[in-house]
Amino acid sequence: MLGLKTEKRAVPSPWVELGILGLSVVIALLVGAILLLMQGFNPLHTYSTLFSGAFGSFSALAKTLTKTIPLLLIGVGLALAFKAKAWNIGAPGQMIIGAIAGTGVALFLPFNLPAPVHVALMFIAGFAAGAGLAALCAFLNCKIGLDMVISTLLLNYIVLKLLWYLLFGPWQAPGVGFPYTTALPDSLQLSTIAETIHYPTLIIGIIAVILIHIFVSRTKQGYEIRVFGENPKAAEYAGISRFKITMLVMIVSGGLAGIAGVGEVAGVHHMLKLGVDGSGMAYVSSFGYTAIIVAWLGRRSALGSALAAFFIAGILVGGYGLQTVEGIPYAMVSAILGLILIGLTAGMILTRYKISFGRRRSK
Amino acid sequence: MKIPLPGRKRKAIVVAPEAKIGEFVVKMKGITKRFPGMVANDNIDFDVRAGEVHALLGENGAGKTTLMNILYGLYKPDEGEIYIRGQKVNIKSPSDAINLNIGMVHQLFKQVPRHTVAENIALASSHDFFFPGSKVKEKILRISKEFGLKVDPDAEVWQLSAAEQQNVELLKVLCRGAQILILDEPTSTLTPQGKRELFSRLKEMKKRGYAIIFITHKLDEVLKISDRCTILRKGKKIKTIPTSKATKRSLARWMVGREVLFKVKKKPVKKGKIVLEVKKLCVLGDRGETAVKKVSFSIREGEILGIAGIGGSGQGELVEALTGLRKIEEGRLILSGKDVTNVSPRKFVDAGVAYVPEKRIEVGLVPTMSVKENLILKDYRVPPFSKRLFLDRGAINRSAKEKISRYNVIAPSPDTPAGILSGGNIQRLILARETSGEPKLLIATYPTYGLDVGSVESVRELLLKQRERKSAILLISEDLDEIMMMSDRIAVMYEGKIMGIVDAGEVTREEIGLMMTGTPLGEIS
Numbered sequence: 001m002l003g004l005k006t007e008k009r010a011v012p013s014p015w016v017e018l019g020i021l022g023l024s025v026v027i028a029l030l031v032g033a034i035l036l037l038m039q040g041f042n043p044l045h046t047y048s049t050l051f052s053g054a055f056g057s058f059s060a061l062a063k064t065l066t067k068t069i070p071l072l073l074i075g076v077g078l079a080l081a082f083k084a085k086a087w088n089i090g091a092p093g094q095m096i097i098g099a100i101a102g103t104g105v106a107l108f109l110p111f112n113l114p115a116p117v118h119v120a121l122m123f124i125a126g127f128a129a130g131a132g133l134a135a136l137c138a139f140l141n142c143k144i145g146l147d148m149v150i151s152t153l154l155l156n157y158i159v160l161k162l163l164w165y166l167l168f169g170p171w172q173a174p175g176v177g178f179p180y181t182t183a184l185p186d187s188l189q190l191s192t193i194a195e196t197i198h199y200p201t202l203i204i205g206i207i208a209v210i211l212i213h214i215f216v217s218r219t220k221q222g223y224e225i226r227v228f229g230e231n232p233k234a235a236e237y238a239g240i241s242r243f244k245i246t247m248l249v250m251i252v253s254g255g256l257a258g259i260a261g262v263g264e265v266a267g268v269h270h271m272l273k274l275g276v277d278g279s280g281m282a283y284v285s286s287f288g289y290t291a292i293i294v295a296w297l298g299r300r301s302a303l304g305s306a307l308a309a310f311f312i313a314g315i316l317v318g319g320y321g322l323q324t325v326e327g328i329p330y331a332m333v334s335a336i337l338g339l340i341l342i343g344l345t346a347g348m349i350l351t352r353y354k355i356s357f358g359r360r361r362s363k
Numbered sequence: 364m365k366i367p368l369p370g371r372k373r374k375a376i377v378v379a380p381e382a383k384i385g386e387f388v389v390k391m392k393g394i395t396k397r398f399p400g401m402v403a404n405d406n407i408d409f410d411v412r413a414g415e416v417h418a419l420l421g422e423n424g425a426g427k428t429t430l431m432n433i434l435y436g437l438y439k440p441d442e443g444e445i446y447i448r449g450q451k452v453n454i455k456s457p458s459d460a461i462n463l464n465i466g467m468v469h470q471l472f473k474q475v476p477r478h479t480v481a482e483n484i485a486l487a488s489s490h491d492f493f494f495p496g497s498k499v500k501e502k503i504l505r506i507s508k509e510f511g512l513k514v515d516p517d518a519e520v521w522q523l524s525a526a527e528q529q530n531v532e533l534l535k536v537l538c539r540g541a542q543i544l545i546l547d548e549p550t551s552t553l554t555p556q557g558k559r560e561l562f563s564r565l566k567e568m569k570k571r572g573y574a575i576i577f578i579t580h581k582l583d584e585v586l587k588i589s590d591r592c593t594i595l596r597k598g599k600k601i602k603t604i605p606t607s608k609a610t611k612r613s614l615a616r617w618m619v620g621r622e623v624l625f626k627v628k629k630k631p632v633k634k635g636k637i638v639l640e641v642k643k644l645c646v647l648g649d650r651g652e653t654a655v656k657k658v659s660f661s662i663r664e665g666e667i668l669g670i671a672g673i674g675g676s677g678q679g680e681l682v683e684a685l686t687g688l689r690k691i692e693e694g695r696l697i698l699s700g701k702d703v704t705n706v707s708p709r710k711f712v713d714a715g716v717a718y719v720p721e722k723r724i725e726v727g728l729v730p731t732m733s734v735k736e737n738l739i740l741k742d743y744r745v746p747p748f749s750k751r752l753f754l755d756r757g758a759i760n761r762s763a764k765e766k767i768s769r770y771n772v773i774a775p776s777p778d779t780p781a782g783i784l785s786g787g788n789i790q791r792l793i794l795a796r797e798t799s800g801e802p803k804l805l806i807a808t809y810p811t812y813g814l815d816v817g818s819v820e821s822v823r824e825l826l827l828k829q830r831e832r833k834s835a836i837l838l839i840s841e842d843l844d845e846i847m848m849m850s851d852r853i854a855v856m857y858e859g860k861i862m863g864i865v866d867a868g869e870v871t872r873e874e875i876g877l878m879m880t881g882t883p884l885g886e887i888s
Contacts, residue, residue: 218753218754218756219753219754220743220744220749220752220753221752223736223739223743223754224743226729226732226736227729227732227736227740230729230730230732231725231728231729231730231731233722233725233726234725234726234728234729234740236688236708237688237708237718237720237726237740238708238712238740238741239687239707239709239710239711239713239741240709241707241709
């Protein structure tokens with residue numbers, strides 16, 4: 001009988017991993033090609049449009065980098081949280097509450113500040129708001145055992161409703177009737193390169209990636225997080241406090257999501273509005289959810305998540321281009337994006353196992 | 364070459380084995396199996412007769428299981444030939460082996476916990492599309508009656524004890540018509556009583572002409588149950604001899620390759636101050652029952668207090684309470700004069716309490732992390748391993764290399780994931796970590812459980828070295844011999860209570876046995 005046998009790979013080499021991931025993208029694209037052919041589109045042409053729409057020109061690259069910023073910030077935070085088995089599904093809510101806090105500081109501060117200080121305060125407020133929301137869930141989880149997946153997920157809806165309330169209520173721009181606030185004063189709008197890349201946020205993101213990478217691999221606390229994430233029982237045995245770890249990683253991941261929210265307000269939209277969390281894009285629910293895929297694809301490592309954020313941002317931007325330039329229906333674009341993500345996630349599992357056809361061979 | 368497979372068409376029913384008693388049913392000649400970086404089996408000859416128990420003895424990693432996996436079709440040998448009932452065969456998969464009436468009971472049972480016994484057995488032996496409930500049940504009852512394997516076919520597997528699950532596993536292979544049985548360390552999860560029962564079942568099967576291969580590293584079992592014995596060491600066959608010509612000492616020497624001392628040399632050590640004092644401790648178990656009932660004892664510097672008792676008498680809960688992992692309901696804990704009742708596990712670590720846990724891999728190790736990272740699990744926060752915020756990788760590497768060689772941990776490199784080490788090496792790694800910090804109190808739970816003779820010896824020596832260093836040691840073990848030879852004093856637990864504490868020199872096995880089964884010391888005349 002022909003059967004599939006799987007064996008765990010002891011230590012996958014990075015080249016094998018990269019090869020497998022590359023191969024899974026190719027396979028996904030081949031399956032997607034069948035779909036495209038059935039609908040009468042030229043797959044090669046479609047894919048080259050997808051690629052060039054994402055990375056093919058200076059402006060395409062700039063768009064991709066702009067979308068990378070929130071995915072990077074949230075993804076690297078979630079990577080840290082997931083590493084410590086803190087299942088934070090609340091990044092969309094933490095991002096929105098950060099955006100609200102940042103906007104509040106920008107528009108409603110009762111006194112005047114120099115612009116750089118004011119902007120810094122916006123980011124600090126955003127971090128604090130996102131971190132506070134996440135910390136609440138972590139605290140309830142550790143003290144009364146409230147499941148963190150449930151609490152973080154449900155808070156997303158509550159925060160979204162708060163955003164609605166503010167935008168249709170007290171914060172609505174006067175005399176317009178649309179759900180957004182008045183624009184931020186020019187001095188508080190983030191400077192950009194290539195028109196769209198709000199680089200102050202990008203710099204914060206890059207610093208976060210580097211710091212988290214060093215933190216996890218080199219510090220005592222990082223060691224605790226790794227031990228806890230790999231074997232919570234051994235961590236307890238070693239005297240590592242679950243409470244401290246969970247609070248810490250939730251504060252960092254929630255705070256980074258909050259900063260991403262401020263970045264979108266001050267760097268992209270220049271106002272608080274619906275869809276500030278990225279859910280305006282047709283096939284994306286929210287950066288906060290997409291970043292979950294970023295973190296897993298990045299194998300819960302800071303550097304990996306940074307790469308994954310760039311890659312997924314590329315797919316999003318390229319896919320949007322397909323829709324507008326080629327007139328390929330939205331459903332088809334999402335199907336191809338979905339295939340690529342399925343391929344990558346499946347490939348990720350393959351990097352940890354060897355598969356052989358037929359009889360089981362030696363270990 | 365392929366021979367016609369006798370079992371393929373036939374409905375698997377139990378028949379008396381066709382081979383005559385004493386006839387060779389298995390012959391393996393010149394079996395060699397190479398794995399990357401090692402030779403697991405090096406030119407091994409092995410045979411089994413119908414109606415005998417043939418023990419396959421060797422340390423962890425000697426190649427016993429590999430050899431049997433080859434016979435069962437899980438591995439393909441690189442060289443060598445296999446003859447079953449005189450005919451050369453090419454066993455390419457377990458289903459070929461099953462068709463040749465070979466059955467294997469694995470060390471870890473492969474059962475579906477939520478299914479009934481009958482369903483589990485049908486899964487293994489029936490090719491029918493629909494669930495052949497009554498047929499299978501009837502067969503199970505017939506076979507279990509024949510061999511005295513007590514199992515209720517309608518019980519769900521998760522409700523069964525380890526011994527009963529083993530019976531299910533045996534029934535499974537018997538229902539498939541196995542006449543050549545391979546048992547891979549079948550006693551490792553059994554209680555002494557379960558072991559006795561298994562042995563009488565095996566004797567019954569032997570009489571009926573079944574051929575039984577018994578993989579083990581326990582010498583007593585070899586002497587008790589087997590007719591012949593083959594000893595493997597590091598992939599090579601040392602010899603095959605009739606068990607009647609072997610002694611425990613000679614078997615151990617062949618297996619380990621050197622003289623093994625079954626008696627440890629315990630130097631007299633002057634006892635110092637009291638290190639740990641336990642006062643009327645009450646602790647709850649996982650199900651809310653009182654698992655430890657008013658337990659009191661104390662341990663001095665340079666003293667080993669052994670706690671004997673049948674597994675599940677409250678030892679596990681007691682130890683967790685002594686390390687801060689479980690809440691103390693009543694009573695007090697005094698460590699070096701300080702009250703440490705219900706302080707955090709970290710306070711115990713800081714106070715110099717080392718703990719070798721019962722569940723080594725689940726609790727004592729982070730299997731996916733490297734050997735060197737596992738070695739600093741208890742002292743990563745203190746110099747030389749860390750300075751302020753950061754870990755000092757240089758110091759960690761140096762110390763890992765030193766500990767690996769000093770404690771004789773066999774690992775490919777300090778960066779290897781700790782989980783792939785063998786049982787004995789994992790235990791040496793944990794001991795290296797726990798004892799190198801010169802603990803005041805060392806709590807060792809079942810420290811030699813499941814280890815081979817050589818490792819057992821090294822672990823015991825390590826504990827005695829700590830005793831000479833004037834550490835106080837709490838030793839928990841089910842192995843009465845170990846308790847009696849290692850301890851200075853012995854406390855016996857029964858149903859959460861201490862039945863008595865006695866000097867190891869002034870007590871007999873019988874007295875301890877009586878206390879273990881519920882007779883308080885005062886009532887022993």
